[in-house]
Amino acid sequence: xxxxxxxxxxxxxxxxxxxxxxxxxxxxxxxxxxxxxxxxxxxxxxxxxxxxxxxxxxxxxxxxxxxxxxxxxxxxxxxxxxxxxxxxxxxxxxxxxxxxxxxxxxxxxxxxxxxxxxxxxxxxxxxxxxxxxxxxxxxxxxxxxxxxxxxxxxxxxxxxxxxxxxxxxxxxxxxxxxxxxxxxxxxxxxxxxxxxxxxxxxxxxxxxxxxxxxxxxxxxxxxxxxxxxxxxxxxxxxxxxxxxxxxxxxxxxxxxxxxxxxxxxxxxxxxxxxxxxxxxxxxxxxxxxxxxxxxxxxxxxxxxxxxxxxxxx
Amino acid sequence: xxxxxxxxxxxxxxxxxxxxxxxxxxxxxxxxxxxxxxxxxxxxxxxxxxxxxxxxxxxxxxxxxxxxxxxxxxxxxxxxxxxxxxxxxxxxxxxxxxxxxxxxxxxxxxxxxxxxxxxxxxxxxxxxxxxxxxxxxxxxxxxxxxxxxxxxxxxxxxxxxxxxxxxxxxxxxxxxxxxxxxxxxxxxxxxxxxxxxxxxxxxxxxxxxxxxxxxxxxxxxxxxxxxxxxxxxxxxxxxxxxxxxxxxxxxxxxxxxxxxxxxxxxxxxxxxxxxxxxxxxxxxxxxxxxxxxxxxxxxxxxxxxxxxxxxxxxxxxxxxxxxxxxxxxxxxxxxxxxxxxxxxxxxxxx
Numbered sequence: 291x292x293x294x295x296x297x298x299x300x301x302x303x304x305x306x307x308x309x310x311x312x313x314x315x316x317x318x319x320x321x322x323x324x325x326x327x328x329x330x331x332x333x334x335x336x337x338x339x340x341x342x343x344x345x346x347x348x349x350x351x352x353x354x355x356x357x358x359x360x361x362x363x364x365x366x367x368x369x370x371x372x373x374x375x376x377x378x379x380x381x382x383x384x385x386x387x388x389x390x391x392x393x394x395x396x397x398x399x400x401x402x403x404x405x406x407x408x409x410x411x412x413x414x415x416x417x418x419x420x421x422x423x424x425x426x427x428x429x430x431x432x433x434x435x436x437x438x439x440x441x442x443x444x445x446x447x448x449x450x451x452x453x454x455x456x457x458x459x460x461x462x463x464x465x466x467x468x469x470x471x472x473x474x475x476x477x478x479x480x481x482x483x484x485x486x487x488x489x490x491x492x493x494x495x496x497x498x499x500x501x502x503x504x505x506x507x508x509x510x511x512x513x514x515x516x517x518x519x520x521x522x523x524x525x526x527x528x529x530x531x532x533x534x535x536x537x538x539x540x541x542x543x544x545x546x547x548x549x550x551x552x553x554x555x556x557x558x559x560x561x562x563x564x565x566x567x568x569x570x571x572x573x574x575x576x577x578x579x580x581x582x583x584x585x586x587x588x589x590x591x592x593x594x595x596x597x598x599x600x601x602x603x
Numbered sequence: 604x605x606x607x608x609x610x611x612x613x614x615x616x617x618x619x620x621x622x623x624x625x626x627x628x629x630x631x632x633x634x635x636x637x638x639x640x641x642x643x644x645x646x647x648x649x650x651x652x653x654x655x656x657x658x659x660x661x662x663x664x665x666x667x668x669x670x671x672x673x674x675x676x677x678x679x680x681x682x683x684x685x686x687x688x689x690x691x692x693x694x695x696x697x698x699x700x701x702x703x704x705x706x707x708x709x710x711x712x713x714x715x716x717x718x719x720x721x722x723x724x725x726x727x728x729x730x731x732x733x734x735x736x737x738x739x740x741x742x743x744x745x746x747x748x749x750x751x752x753x754x755x756x757x758x759x760x761x762x763x764x765x766x767x768x769x770x771x772x773x774x775x776x777x778x779x780x781x782x783x784x785x786x787x788x789x790x791x792x793x794x795x796x797x798x799x800x801x802x803x804x805x806x807x808x809x810x811x812x813x814x815x816x817x818x819x820x821x822x823x824x825x826x827x828x829x830x831x832x833x834x835x836x837x838x839x840x841x842x843x844x845x846x847x848x849x850x851x852x853x854x855x856x857x858x859x860x861x862x863x864x865x866x867x868x869x870x871x872x873x874x875x876x877x878x879x880x881x882x883x884x885x886x887x888x889x890x891x892x893x894x895x896x897x898x899x900x901x902x903x904x905x906x907x908x909x910x911x912x913x914x915x916x917x918x919x920x921x922x923x924x925x926x927x928x929x930x931x932x933x934x935x936x937x938x939x940x941x942x943x944x945x946x947x948x949x950x951x952x953x
Contacts, residue, residue, distance in 0.1 A: 496686060498684045498685075498688035499688050501675075501682075501684070502684065502688040502689075502690070502749075504654075504655065504674070504676060505653065505654075505655075505675045505676060505680065506676065506702035507676035507705045508701075512705060516692075516693075520691070521691070
């Protein structure tokens with residue numbers, strides 16, 4: 291008894307279809323300006339809102355200023371002044387500490403909560419919605435909440451710390467404690483973003499890989515290290531980069547909670563740019579600080595697009 | 604190598620029963636195929652043997668040992684998945700050696716076993732490649748290599764050839780069978796394709812809606828199906844079924860037509876299903892008249908789909924019979940190959 295053979299067509303030799311050739315010629319012959327005209331409003335707005343201010347600040351960094359008055363072109367004098375000042379480098383260190391610390395906090399908290407809640411089924415899904423809460427708040431609200439929580443006189447957090455037998459000190463008023471506290475608040479605010487990204491990545495891992503580990507003899511740690519982590523690493527990488535870019539330009543929280551103090555211990559580069567423009571009005575050198583932030587962000591952005599490009603390519 | 608015994612194995616998800624009391628004995632070294640349509644419970648049963656699903660009731664024994672509460676890694680089994688489940692960020696060699704690494708085997712021994720498995724499966728040139736650089740068939744071989752490196756007591760295959768194209772499937776079928784003849788490890792193989800079952804199995808287990816319908820050697824199931832479901836499932840194209848009654852030694856169809864019966868069939872008042880395979884019908888002067896609707900010559904044989912009244916009958920002829928559509932042909936069954944089933948229970952009437 292013989293069975294009629296299955297006719298399965300697989301284009302394994304990558305033959306060109308006649309219709310492909312037709313499409314290509316069609317597109318080549320149909321070039322027009324219309325698509326570009328549709329883009330023009332968007333490009334104009336983009337230019338106005340991002341490119342123009344950036345070029346303007348760049349130009350400002352070469353000017354000598356006195357409050358809001360432009361006095362004259364000074365070349366690289368502003369740059370020299372800024373890069374020579376020890377305060378600038380202190381500020382840079384604070385910025386980098388802030389970014390690094392917040393990133394570490396957000397990633398660890400986000401990844402842990404994603405791992406825990408992913409295995410919790412329906413309860414996990416519900417909890418995830420509530421855990422998203424910090425991310426939905428605006429920064430000024432976050433700042434106000436935590437100002438109250440951390441208030442040394444009547445805030446709940448110092449109260450609990452005191453009950454545990456430790457002296458809470460001045461909290462945000464303490465130059466040594468202010469930055470770590472700001473980092474904790476930033477991590478609290480942004481970890482749900484990491485959790486969502488990590489969860490999405492984890493849910494696209496085929497279940498069979500875990501089953502293969504179970505049969506091969508690996509435990510929970512092996513599953514995490516060889517399956518979960520390796521599969522979500524690209525997502526974690528791009529999440530980390532997006533967050534870094536965001537943290538670098540974040541200043542609302544610092545404005546609300548510490549105003550850059552005490553004693554400049556929470557003055558990041560972005561905050562310095564803000565203060566130099568709005569408060570101290572020292573436009574020239576402040577523009578330099580802005581440019582430094584821009585350069586770091588551009589580098590991070592390039593890294594980000596290269597990584598995600600490789601992931602999709 | 605070990606035998607596998609399933610005693611009254613049940614599986615339920617809450618109030619829903621998936622498997623209703625399966626009993627099965629698999630001898631050491633046997634190649635058993637669990638076959639059935641989608642949703643019949645064959646994969647669930649396989650995963651229960653593997654330890655990837657909990658057992659609601661009954662016992663599963665591997666090598667005489669009850670394994671109900673044992674983790675998959677302690678059951679000494681290896682599994683080949685439908686989607687290969689290769690670790691994407693590890694080379695072929697690391698994939699194959701992964702399980703041995705986690706059992707504390709020495710590096711030298713791991714390398715030796717990986718080489719042995721790679722040689723058997725023709726993977727020696729591919730050991731440094733990553734899964735994404737391999738074709739479907741190569742990936743499936745790596746998955747098999749990962750299983751045989753462990754030298755387990757039982758191999759479990761979960762529809763491993765479903766993702767391959769038809770030609771590759773035929774080739775891999777033979778390779779798996781050869782592997783089994785070489786290693787002689789007890790194998791439980793799940794598929795929905797009855798051709799795979801017929802060509803590969805020492806013993807076939809036909810499943811349907813969580814019940815084991817029949818267990819037997821391939822030809823036994825082909826020649827003596829225990830019920831209508833097995834009769835219609837095994838064999839392609841499927842067996843033809845006609846409804847009617849047994850009267851005065853003849854089979855009477857609903858429209859009055861009479862068909863011959865094999866000797867020794869008693870008259871019965873109950874309704875009966877007359878089953879005959881397409882390949883057991885021949886053109887003859889006297890017999891069942893059919894109106895031809897489709898003629899399919901495949902070169903080696905001719906498949907004809909015809910109608911008798913409202914009923915569709917499929918015939919396969921070795922000779923090149925090429926009637927025109929709409930023509931009437933008369934077919935007669937090979938009496939030694941006629942099957943009778945009770946219409947009410949579906950079971951075979953001997």
